[in-house]
Amino acid sequence: MINLTDNQLDRYSRxxxxxxxxxxxxxxxxxxxxxxxxxxxxxxxxAVYLAAAGVGTIxxxxxxxxxxxxxxxxxxxxxKDINAAxxxxxxxxxxxxxxxxKVNTYQQYINAGNIRELIREYDFVIDGxxxxxxxxxxxxxxxxxxxxxxxxxxxxxxxxxxxxxxxxSACYRCSxxxxxxxxxxxxxxxxxxxxxxxxxxxxxxxxxxLKYLTKTGELxxxxxxxxxxxxxxxxxxxxxxxxxxxxxxxxPSVTELIDAPQAACGLxxxx
Amino acid sequence: MNITKDVINAIxxxxxxxxxxxxxxxxxxKDGIVSHYYELTNIDKAADHFSMDPKEQFAAIRDMRGKGLxxxxxxxxxxxxxxxxxxxxIRLAYDPEVSYVIVSLIEPDCSVKSFKIRNGVVTxxxxxxxxxxxxxxxxxxxxxxxxxxxxxxxxxxxxxxLAKLRSGxxxxxxxxxxxxxxxxxLSASKEGHKILAKNQLTKxxxxxxxxxx
Amino acid sequence: MQITVNxxxxxxxxxxxxxxxxxxxxxxxSPDMVSVQHNGVFIDREHYPTTILAANxxxxxxxxxxxxxx
Numbered sequence: 001m002i003n004l005t006d007n008q009l010d011r012y013s014r015x016x017x018x019x020x021x022x023x024x025x026x027x028x029x030x031x032x033x034x035x036x037x038x039x040x041x042x043x044x045x046x047a048v049y050l051a052a053a054g055v056g057t058i059x060x061x062x063x064x065x066x067x068x069x070x071x072x073x074x075x076x077x078x079x080k081d082i083n084a085a086x087x088x089x090x091x092x093x094x095x096x097x098x099x100x101x102k103v104n105t106y107q108q109y110i111n112a113g114n115i116r117e118l119i120r121e122y123d124f125v126i127d128g129x130x131x132x133x134x135x136x137x138x139x140x141x142x143x144x145x146x147x148x149x150x151x152x153x154x155x156x157x158x159x160x161x162x163x164x165x166x167x168x169s170a171c172y173r174c175s176x177x178x179x180x181x182x183x184x185x186x187x188x189x190x191x192x193x194x195x196x197x198x199x200x201x202x203x204x205x206x207x208x209x210l211k212y213l214t215k216t217g218e219l220x221x222x223x224x225x226x227x228x229x230x231x232x233x234x235x236x237x238x239x240x241x242x243x244x245x246x247x248x249x250x251x252p253s254v255t256e257l258i259d260a261p262q263a264a265c266g267l268x269x270x271x
Numbered sequence: 272m273n274i275t276k277d278v279i280n281a282i283x284x285x286x287x288x289x290x291x292x293x294x295x296x297x298x299x300x301k302d303g304i305v306s307h308y309y310e311l312t313n314i315d316k317a318a319d320h321f322s323m324d325p326k327e328q329f330a331a332i333r334d335m336r337g338k339g340l341x342x343x344x345x346x347x348x349x350x351x352x353x354x355x356x357x358x359x360x361i362r363l364a365y366d367p368e369v370s371y372v373i374v375s376l377i378e379p380d381c382s383v384k385s386f387k388i389r390n391g392v393v394t395x396x397x398x399x400x401x402x403x404x405x406x407x408x409x410x411x412x413x414x415x416x417x418x419x420x421x422x423x424x425x426x427x428x429x430x431x432x433l434a435k436l437r438s439g440x441x442x443x444x445x446x447x448x449x450x451x452x453x454x455x456x457l458s459a460s461k462e463g464h465k466i467l468a469k470n471q472l473t474k475x476x477x478x479x480x481x482x483x484x
Numbered sequence: 485m486q487i488t489v490n491x492x493x494x495x496x497x498x499x500x501x502x503x504x505x506x507x508x509x510x511x512x513x514s515p516d517m518v519s520v521q522h523n524g525v526f527i528d529r530e531h532y533p534t535t536i537l538a539a540n541x542x543x544x545x546x547x548x549x550x551x552x553x554x
Contacts, residue, residue, distance in 0.1 A: 004431065009424075009427055009428065009431060010424070013423065013424060013427045016427045016430055016431065017423055017426060017427060017430070019461075019462045022430060022434065023430055023431050023434035024434060129550075130550050131550060132548060132550060135550070153548070153549025153550050154549055154550070155547070155549045155550065158547070158549065159549065160546075160547065160549045174526060175519055175521065175526055175546050176519045176546065176548065177519065177526065177528070177529075180516050180517050180548050181516050184514050184516030184517055224546060226546075226547075235490070235491055237490075237491075237521070237544045237546065238524065239521070239524075240524055242525070242526045244526070245526075
């Protein structure tokens, strides 16, 4: 048992007061390790809440630098951080919120060659990336390594998220099979997004991670939560594992990780 | 329902005195513990049903208000039937908030049971008997002084101390009079811990003994 | 006949409506960005033109949504 200091008891008092979390749950959080892939619209709010919650180790992966167009929604990055590495900017804020947290930064692109080794060090992964090939890569790697993760997506005023517990619940490929054809994809940069919608989705993902670490409640598995912030309609679509899923089905065809051509989604040129 | 041993003994005694008729009365609580009772007259004088004397009922409620007590329950006895609500009891249960306590005299040890009745649905609730006289025998495993610590941090410290104990061990918490002395034991009991005793130490402080769930 | 699309009941006047046709009826802008679940079962894109809907079917359009790193 970790002995919480008086300072920590004060800091985490609102968690400790929850019957479902309590002292034990807070200790699980302090012993927990979460990897956030993408320090952007989803990753930034998730990083803030996970650091504030006292998750002991948080890894954050992103190769990009802060641009002024990020600041409308990527709340870990401030005006002074323009041109700084996103992972450094995010880490600085997380440490400032909570010095208890050990932040590991990875300023790199994730790819088929490095992702499995990276996620293996963590208990739970948050997908906050902006392109579909990488979303599929995260899904595939997490299923292969047996590490649960939260998928998240946003578009204009809409958001969607699901939690995947490999081997137990439907994976992203069960319902989405393969990345959409590159030309069809409206990226966030092209489509626009209301900044706070990114916050709504990122904080739902953080909530799932906290629930997972504290073993509280029921995870958002076997369902896709979608919302339309324009009407504030939320809907949960039931999903189930599909036996013909190319990854987690009976006869898998996806048996190794493949790097999707980065340029394919057109995102690297769309700013 | 938390209730003192004295009250339990008194209502059993009342039930026995009224044989062959049903006895009835009110129970009153303070800070989540039933500590007072009011014997009322069963104006029906019957062995299988009761009606409280309305005048006495109002007098009881007035007395509770004067003493800072709250109506916690209605008790009555079943001289010849088990301690469970009869159809009439369920039909006449008008208040979903109060507990309906039934003393059955058919068993030698006089079973006492408590129920909540909501829209005709009966749920039994646990009766936790608090025996003040037994207190000196309680072995206290840890003490936490939460005097001067306001809500909700006093509960945080109480939970931290409880987390260090094993199930069945006893924590004594010293709490400020007022909201802390009311809220902390109530919250702890909602999380499954048992209130073994609650005593006012001084004008400003209370001792609460909690048994870890 | 009645079917349920994205949780809402819809009236179809024609019979023999395929998933491809339903995507047109519902004016889905970019069908490539939609994954279709038919009574809880994922349907391969190539089967959209041949999967005919029956009364009381439940259809869910799952949209591809990206993230927000950029």
